[in-house]
Each structure stands twice: as structure tokens, then as C-alpha cells.
Amino acid sequence: VPESTIIAKGRLGPGEMIAVDLDEGKLLQDRAVKDRIAGEADYAAMIGEFHTLADLPVVEESVVRYDRAELARRQVAAGQTLEDMELILSPMVEMAKEAIGSMGDDTPLAVISDKPRLISQFFRQNFSQVTNPPIDPLRERHVMSLRTRFGNLANILDVRDQRERVLVLDSPVLTGEHWSRLKAHFGSAVAEIDCTFDAGGGPEKLRAAIQRIRNEAEQAVRQGKSEIFLTDEAISEDRVGIAGVLAVAAVHTHLVRRGLRSYASINVRTAECLDTHYYAVLIGVGATTVNAYLAEAAIVDRQSRGLFGDLDLAECLRRHRTAVEEGLLKIMSKMGIAVISSYRGGYNFEAVGLSRSLVNDLFPGMPAKISGEGYASLHINAVERHAAAFDAGVVTLPIGGFYRQRHTGETHAYSAQLMHLLQTAVATDSYTSYLQFSRGVADLPPVYLRDLLQFNFPAEGVPVDQVEAITEI
Structure with a gap:
């Protein structure tokens, strides 16, 4: 120029x-x-007129409560154990922080485990592989946000009067009270979809139920419904719950493919959700808000038995919500994501052990280097847990064994017996003890992917004259 x-x-x-x-x-x-x-326009006034949760009317008796037997049945059906209650849920209430473990994960990958595993355990969180945290969720909390907005079509640059359509929450984590208030607030804009399927029949039942949920969600959005509420509360002796991750992903991907996703929010009420990872997976595959109603019911039960000391129920629920929110911020920070809206529907995971056809159907674009379980096997897992839950002999939760070694629990690579043999071999310089340790490790069922591999030894050995002398090494 x-x-x-x-x-x-x-x-x-x-x-x-x-x-x-x-x-x-x-x-x-x-x-x-x-x-x-x-x-x-007067944008400051417009922002001041956005609705918040505090503006919504209170709904009477919105806390989920079950008697002890019904609670135990639902928890078994959701794959929860006493270990989950003691090591995961209770610390959230007692310390308002998620439980922290150490020494890594020595249990088998979900796809090679002989125990039924929750769908969330087939996902591994992505993280930015740098030496320092992309964002520090403690010291840089002021630049991070869990604020969740409803009324997706509302445009802050549109000066026309549509402000009453925008509701802003401080967090996507909902209590039972929040869930009820939201449903009452949205009223006729709500489409509630049942996320259960008939306990009878073959493995096609799960796939058919997923397709039904998709169709109902699409039909609701085309009819002008702006709030999709997915719930598995109808779990009973004859109805099996669908994992919240599958239901949310099915609706999210289907609406995206139909060009309808921006017209509706996806709110899920699920029994399986317990730890922060499950919350992250739900939001990561498209959930707008999450209500873990069974975890809340467990808190109600444990608080009523005095297991949380002098804490009242409202404080217990507040602490649990705070713990989940802090956990979500920590998970987001590992990818350098500052706001929850950027994490939502971003598929920031790797699927490990889910069939590629299932991933392409429900989680398009998510890396899945190891294929594995599909609709049929997930159906079997859900039905087996359901059958165990509604067995007449079920009165208490199973003790577990995923986090700590138990006789009937999950396999652990570093079992107490093997560690004792190794320590004995080192302390006493005993080759016999070391051989016992070595045989014990070799006899373990597969835990890691490398356990499925074998060395391909050549039929003939290397000639001695081609072996480097020990003095030269």
C-alpha cells in the first residue's frame, strides 16, 4: 500500500x-x-434485574428422604458402598472439602476389572502437562467462576425486554431444595424425562431407553420447552436406573446434531453421582446443573443418626455443596479453564475401555484408544446391581473394597500380603521371601494394560560371543 x-x-x-x-x-x-x-441501553440495570436462586420462592419439604431399607436398596442399585459413605461422602460434610488420598490407584482399569464399575470410572480427566498449574484454584480463585446461566437464547446485547428469561446461579451443584425451586420457577417450560428402563428383557432395553430419552428431549424442545429435567427417581423393583452420564450425553449430542442444543438447558437428577469426578463428567458431557439426590438422602440419614455431631442438616448440605464446588474448580484448573461454561460439554476426558461405537454415538470426538464395553455390557452391569439391590436379603450396604483392600472387594496390586513379603525379603535379605513375593505378583489378575502383554522371546538364544561382557557395561 x-x-x-x-x-x-x-x-x-x-x-x-x-x-x-x-x-x-x-x-x-x-x-x-x-x-x-x-x-x-442501561445494561447495569439489566444485570441487576437478572434472577438468582434467592429470588425464587421456597418449596415446602423438598429434601429427599427415604427409610433405611429403601435407602440401602437404592444405594446398592447405584453401586455405592459403606466405604463410599465413610471415605468420600462423610469428609465432604465434616471438612467441607473433598477427601484426599495418596499412593495412587492400584486397582484394575474398569474395563478389565471383574467387578461392576460405575460409568464415570471409564473416563480419565485431561490435564495440561506443564510444570506449574495452569490456574491455581486457591490463589487465583477470583478469576474462576461456576456461575451458571439459564435462558440460553437471551442476548445481553439485545435491548428488547427479555430479561425475565435469564436466571443465573452461583453454581451448577443443586440441592433437592434448589431442584424443586427451579422446577416451580420454570413451570410450563419444564419437560421431565424418566431415565429408567424395564428390568425385564434383553440387553437391547438400555439402547432403546436411550433412544426414547433422545426422542422425548427433541420433541419437548420443538414444542417450546426450554428446560429438560432428567431424573432416575422412578427406580423400583421393576425399573432400572440409567447412568446419568449416558442420559445427559445422549440428550446433549442428539440436540447438538439436530441444531437444538442452544434452545434448552439440561438438568439431571441422578442416584449414581457421589464424588467430584462424577459431577465433572456429567458437566463435561453437557449437563447444565446436577442434583445428586441419593447422596443428599444419605447425608440426611447420617445426620439424623448423629454421625455429624452437632451439625444441623442445613449446614451439612451447605458443606457438601461447598466441597463439590471446590473440587470442580480444582478439576477445571488442571486444564486452565476458568469458567464452568467453557468446561460444559467440552469432553475434557479420555474414554478408557468404552467401545468406540458407544463413544462415537454418545461422546463424539472424545479420544478412545482402548475399546471395550458397549451398550450390552453396561446393561448387564446395571441389571446385576439392580437385582442385588432388590434381593429380599439386602438390609445393609456392602462394605466395599475399592479404596481399601477387602477380602470380597476389588483387586489391589499392592496388597498387604505382598507388601509384607517384600518388606520381609528386604529386611532379612531372604531370597525365598522375594520369590514368594514375585510369584504373588505374577499370580495377580490383570491390573494394568501391560499385564495383558507377554514378552515374545526368540526361539533361539543370543550367541555368547555377541553378549557384552559385564566388565564393559
Whole structure:
């Protein structure tokens, strides 16, 4: 461009913009653009008129309660154990923080375990592989947010009066009370979809139920419903619950493929959700809000028995919600994500052990280097847990064994017996003890992927004259 035709030179700094007004034939600099937009409406007043949860009317008796027997049945059907209650749920209430473990995970991958595993355990969280945290969720908390907005079609730049359609929550984590207040607030805009299927029949039942949920969600959105409420509360002796992750992913991906996702929010009420990882998976595959109603019912039961000391129920629920929120911030920070809306529907996971056809159907674009369980095997797991839950002999939760070694629990690579043999071999310089330890390790069922591999030894050994002398090594 000839220098004689250039009026001004410059560059845009961070957050700056320019615009061309074709009607008036003007080039607008950064300040002029922002001043014009800011002057079009009273945006400060509009923000002040957004609804929050505190503005919604309180719904009477919205806390989920079950008697001890019914609670135990539902917990067994959801794959929960006494160990989960003691090591995962209770610390959240007692310390308002998620439980922290150490020494890594020495249990088999979900796909090679001989125990039924929850769907969330087939997902591994992605993280930014750098030496320092991308975002520190403690010291940089002020730049992170869990704020969740409803009324997806509302546009803050549209000066027309549609502000009453926007509801903003501080967090996607809902209590039973929040869930009831939201349903009452949205009223006729709500489409509640049952996420259970008939306990009888073959493995096609789960796939058929997923398709039914998809169709009902699409039909509801086309009819003008803006709030999809997915729930498995109808679990009974004749109805098996569908994992919340599958239901949410099915609706999210289907609406995206139909070009309808931005017209509705997806709210899920699920029995399986207990730890922060499950919350993260639900939100990561598309959930707008999450209500772990069975975890809340367990808190209600344990608080009523005095297991949380002098804490009242409201404080117990508040602490649990705080623990989940802090856990979500920690998970987001590992990928350098500051706001929950950027994490929602982002599939920031790797599927380990789910069939590629299932991943393509429900989690398109998610890496899945190891294929494995599909609809049929997930159906079997759900039905087996359901049958165990509604067995007449079920009166208490199973003790577990995923986090700590138990005789009837999950396999652990570093069992107490093997560690004792290794320590004995080292302390006494006993080769016999070491051989026992070595045989014990070799006899373990597969735990890691490498356990499925064998060395392909050559039929003939290497000639001795081709072996480097020990003095040269």
C-alpha cells in the first residue's frame, strides 16, 4: 500500500477492537465502539434485574428422604458402598472439602476389572502437562467462576425486554431444595424425562431407553420447552436406573446434531453421582446443573443418626455443596479453564475401555484408544446391581473394597500380603521371601494394560560371543 494513502498506523492491544460503520462511512476506534454499544441501553440495570436462586420462592419439604431399607436398596442399585459413605461422602460434610488420598490407584482399569464399575470410572480427566498449574484454584480463585446461566437464547446485547428469561446461579451443584425451586420457577417450560428402563428383557432395553430419552428431549424442545429435567427417581423393583452420564450425553449430542442444543438447558437428577469426578463428567458431557439426590438422602440419614455431631442438616448440605464446588474448580484448573461454561460439554476426558461405537454415538470426538464395553455390557452391569439391590436379603450396604483392600472387594496390586513379603525379603535379605513375593505378583489378575502383554522371546538364544561382557557395561 503506498505510504501516501495511509492515514494512520497502529495495532490492537489486548481486548481492543475496531469497527467500520458502512452507513456513515466511518472507522470506529476501540473507545468509540465501546461507547456506542454501552450507550444503547442501561445494561447495569439489566444485570441487576437478572434472577438468582434467592429470588425464587421456597418449596415446602423438598429434601429427599427415604427409610433405611429403601435407602440401602437404592444405594446398592447405584453401586455405592459403606466405604463410599465413610471415605468420600462423610469428609465432604465434616471438612467441607473433598477427601484426599495418596499412593495412587492400584486397582484394575474398569474395563478389565471383574467387578461392576460405575460409568464415570471409564473416563480419565485431561490435564495440561506443564510444570506449574495452569490456574491455581486457591490463589487465583477470583478469576474462576461456576456461575451458571439459564435462558440460553437471551442476548445481553439485545435491548428488547427479555430479561425475565435469564436466571443465573452461583453454581451448577443443586440441592433437592434448589431442584424443586427451579422446577416451580420454570413451570410450563419444564419437560421431565424418566431415565429408567424395564428390568425385564434383553440387553437391547438400555439402547432403546436411550433412544426414547433422545426422542422425548427433541420433541419437548420443538414444542417450546426450554428446560429438560432428567431424573432416575422412578427406580423400583421393576425399573432400572440409567447412568446419568449416558442420559445427559445422549440428550446433549442428539440436540447438538439436530441444531437444538442452544434452545434448552439440561438438568439431571441422578442416584449414581457421589464424588467430584462424577459431577465433572456429567458437566463435561453437557449437563447444565446436577442434583445428586441419593447422596443428599444419605447425608440426611447420617445426620439424623448423629454421625455429624452437632451439625444441623442445613449446614451439612451447605458443606457438601461447598466441597463439590471446590473440587470442580480444582478439576477445571488442571486444564486452565476458568469458567464452568467453557468446561460444559467440552469432553475434557479420555474414554478408557468404552467401545468406540458407544463413544462415537454418545461422546463424539472424545479420544478412545482402548475399546471395550458397549451398550450390552453396561446393561448387564446395571441389571446385576439392580437385582442385588432388590434381593429380599439386602438390609445393609456392602462394605466395599475399592479404596481399601477387602477380602470380597476389588483387586489391589499392592496388597498387604505382598507388601509384607517384600518388606520381609528386604529386611532379612531372604531370597525365598522375594520369590514368594514375585510369584504373588505374577499370580495377580490383570491390573494394568501391560499385564495383558507377554514378552515374545526368540526361539533361539543370543550367541555368547555377541553378549557384552559385564566388565564393559
